[in-house]
Amino acid sequence: MIHKTSRVLVSGLREHVGQTVSVSGWVNTLRLQSKMQFVVVRDHTGVVQVTHKRGGEGDEVETSLEGLTSESAVRITGRVVDNPIVKLGGLEILAESVEVLNRAETPLPIDEQTGLEHRLDWRFLDVRRRPQAQLLFAVQTTFEQGMREYAYEQGCTEMHTPKLMGTASESGAEVFKLGYFDRSAYLAQSPQFFKQMAISAGVDKVFEIGPVFRAEPSFTSRHATEFTGVDVELAWIDGVEDVMAFEEQMLAHAIAKVADAHGEAIQETFGVEVQVPTTPFPRITMAETQEILRAKGWDPAGVKEDLDPEGERGIAAQVKEQTGHEWVFVTHYPTSIRPFYHMRPADNPSVTLSFDLLWKGLEVTTGAQREHRYDVLLKQAAEKGMSTEPMQDYLNAFRYGCPPHGGLGMGLGRVLMVLLGLDSIREATFLFRGPNRLTP
């Protein structure tokens, strides 16, 4: 006999003491004793103890509970009673009916000892059973909401740029190629070219969160072949400083929102205190960065143009020590290691008006003012030895009055990784994609 009452979330049970309600959730733990049966049921808001005194033959509730398995999906109806002895909120549900909505097979394929790769094979169970993973996606939601609040307030327009491209324009090597009817197409490595087209289309400030694809055979803890990018592009800027100012304000707003909504839970679950950053973030040029690092023994051969992960951690540690700040914009990257479309200062073409943003020593953003003058863009592409013919659709956007602009691309997973102190981008993504992983 099933009593159907409407669902009450575990977090709201306290308001229903004395009433008969239904809870829906998963079997967290089972304790089947000779006289009593105890089931702890978990939903996305908490856990509650369900108690049943065995009634013997013909006791349907007893039979149902006896047949349960860990992680089965159940709907249990019963009376909510106060019981100060019960650790879980001082209340329990006296079961009146049990509906098994989906019985879990036994044994479960993963447990607390399972290593990362095997957990990823069974990611749905991994996420369901670990409070860290549940919290991750709640934080992701709040963080994105916070970024959008700031972006909308600044007048951003939500754009969806295509992921399918006709040519592998930006850099052929790291691009996925697909069959497209009787020809080929490529997956966009970033919305870069398309968000610039949106700027030339008169969209004043572009905002997009979407997938980006990188055909890089990288196996580090911070690389993925598909990840979620947060992209912003701003028209009519006076310089790259406008882009950095936008980003630090957006991040400060979004992180404050996360701290407000989840700060305590993050402290409890991850042992990390969310620091809402003060603005402006520190800024340091690449030349100064290298000077500081080399004085400390980094790159003894003196040949590195770019920062390696060690260099990134090194400069972040230095900035933290001197300013107490977790964030730093490294600016003016050498022209040799930046794409042709980054603008260069008129008085120094050996550097670009670009930046990387590091958080606790991890690169989470690349940004720049873009070169918007057609002739200069052609010259810079030629200097990099690039053929402009496959890029003509992109280049056309600069021939008819493209305004000055700049923007940034941020890796959402990397920010979440640092925010929650996770070891790997694999833990900061719902379903990770890497050179060796296309499943589940």
Add this chain to the structure above:
Amino acid sequence: MIHKTSRVLVSGLREHVGQTVSVSGWVNTLRLQSKMQFVVVRDHTGVVQVTHKRGGEGDEVETSLEGLTSESAVRITGRVVDNPIVKLGGLEILAESVEVLNRAETPLPIDEQTGLEHRLDWRFLDVRRRPQAQLLFAVQTTFEQGMREYAYEQGCTEMHTPKLMGTASESGAEVFKLGYFDRSAYLAQSPQFFKQMAISAGVDKVFEIGPVFRAEPSFTSRHATEFTGVDVELAWIDGVEDVMAFEEQMLAHAIAKVADAHGEAIQETFGVEVQVPTTPFPRITMAETQEILRAKGWDPAGVKEDLDPEGERGIAAQVKEQTGHEWVFVTHYPTSIRPFYHMRPADNPSVTLSFDLLWKGLEVTTGAQREHRYDVLLKQAAEKGMSTEPMQDYLNAFRYGCPPHGGLGMGLGRVLMVLLGLDSIREATFLFRGPNRLTP
């Protein structure tokens, strides 16, 4: 000589009468007379007249204005003065300096007479110059914001599911295949399987806006090979009715927000009155729908299981006539034309607990309760003649306590198309992708 003052938007000029300001924008029109020069400058907030009395030899402003071309990007500094004769807001700017940021080539490649396909080749200019396109993206932003407001309020979690898949699981024919290191990958036709995995992962309500890919050689006004999908999936539902109720509430909220923010502009620009729908929307079964349509002469051979566009328009017209409502849920689609994972009522396996949502006769959403019982799912897949082996990762999600759930997938472009009365999905997308179009 350049006076640099901070930028004022055209919409805000009225507050600066008597002051010297800078405006940044595009040359909308040029009128160069023998004694006077007039330039109408357009930014994303409006248009303003810039006036200059020729000063003769050595007049830099005169020279700069003389060299301007339509659509050039300029920054003009000058004094804002009241001039009741000027039609554009009764004010003008007396130019003091002109900075040409990006001179547009002449002639422009498109004009008012250019046809759709050629306009799409130069989409950035098409969007920049047409107020309809500018408004489209503002409406898109507000509409998405409205949907998110509702979804967050209902407890939705923002998820980003992968677009790269290891197998072409749902239906091989319409899937794009790509090279993935030493193997193949496929582009997700929808987040369907992955959002169901999120449900099994304990995410109570899933929300995602992202790209979906269809390798269909369709050339209609409503099909694209890549489009933006709005996806929702809800756990622990009592039935498909919960999904329809969620969708109609979400749409009513989002459309009310659009009407509020842009109703007047939409009326002016598109000649369309935004109707905020009342809830609940009408619901009608597929069987009833076909009966009504056949009585009016649709499908005289009596062989069609699905609605064709004519049938969709026919039933929408009938519902509109009888109820005054622009929207209708057509429910209980036959099992034969629905995927294996749609749930079927226990007493009638020939239909599914599914729906399409039509707006003004155009299908904008497909939804259903999903079959969450592993054994039933296997049986239904086998009945459809599908091999379950390539789907095992998906099917695993149902073996360990997947709760009852259902959801919907909505085409964002289609909704915008109907909302603004556009003729083609090509006009409702920033950069359209079809079998013959991968550029720009």
